[in-house]
Amino acid sequence: MITMVNNQNNSTVQITLSNRIGYEKIAMACSASFAEMFGFSNDRIEDLKTIVGEASTNAMEHGNQGRLDARVVVSMSFKDDTICVSVADEGPGIGKQPPPPDIARIIENNEAICGFGLFLIKQLADKVDFTKKPDNGHVVHMALNMKAQADHAE
Amino acid sequence: MQNKNEVTLKKQGSVVIFNIQGDITSFSEPFLNQAYKEANDQGTEKILLNLEEGAYINSGGIAVLIQILAQTKKNNQQISITGLSEHFKKIFNMVGITKFADIHNDVESAIAVMSK
Numbered sequence: 001m002i003t004m005v006n007n008q009n010n011s012t013v014q015i016t017l018s019n020r021i022g023y024e025k026i027a028m029a030c031s032a033s034f035a036e037m038f039g040f041s042n043d044r045i046e047d048l049k050t051i052v053g054e055a056s057t058n059a060m061e062h063g064n065q066g067r068l069d070a071r072v073v074v075s076m077s078f079k080d081d082t083i084c085v086s087v088a089d090e091g092p093g094i095g096k097q098p099p100p101p102d103i104a105r106i107i108e109n110n111e112a113i114c115g116f117g118l119f120l121i122k123q124l125a126d127k128v129d130f131t132k133k134p135d136n137g138h139v140v141h142m143a144l145n146m147k148a149q150a151d152h153a154e
Numbered sequence: 155m156q157n158k159n160e161v162t163l164k165k166q167g168s169v170v171i172f173n174i175q176g177d178i179t180s181f182s183e184p185f186l187n188q189a190y191k192e193a194n195d196q197g198t199e200k201i202l203l204n205l206e207e208g209a210y211i212n213s214g215g216i217a218v219l220i221q222i223l224a225q226t227k228k229n230n231q232q233i234s235i236t237g238l239s240e241h242f243k244k245i246f247n248m249v250g251i252t253k254f255a256d257i258h259n260d261v262e263s264a265i266a267v268m269s270k
Contacts, residue, residue, distance in 0.1 A: 043241070103251065107227055117213035119213075
């Protein structure tokens, strides 16, 4: 289900996804179209697609733990040159966040392969927050400015 | 909605090229592992992963590729990758894959470098 809400100050699109791996590509495609409407560059659109895809996959696999009756809700809004995306699942959320993966240690078999999705989200998004919903659920909030990170980091 | 990969192996000089069709996700693991096993059993020393142009690669796929990198390091094999968009070149650099595999723009240039 895709819902669009427009008012003078911002524009919002909300997508409700069945909890099926592969459906994250629907959210990615929607986010790309959304960003294109506001003039985002191809580079930033690719960044957006990656963070939306990774957050949605995490929500399906870890948040909803693969439950087919669960849903993932992806909401996008645009304001002040920035797209804000939230990805909500029905799970309890992540407890302790994994440290950034160390590929050298992984290659040497000293570290489990995990945490790459969250790592990429943190690397590509300009802002990331996590909140718990009062009625059992978890939301990842991400913001991505239309300018490349290097251009607005100073 | 599990994606399937088709991996065909082609030997060019001393390099075995893995021509990989399809997205690279956690579902790619059995396909890539089987291809690696075949190449390794043949005593391959140089491997080129040639990804399909425009393929979707997510963190699950990155984890699968890192498993292959770990095996190539253990077996003293050289490995390179082609077929990446500029976005995924950036991603592979971010996660550190470029420390363990060379990235080339196309198969021809990869073969030229790997054959030296």
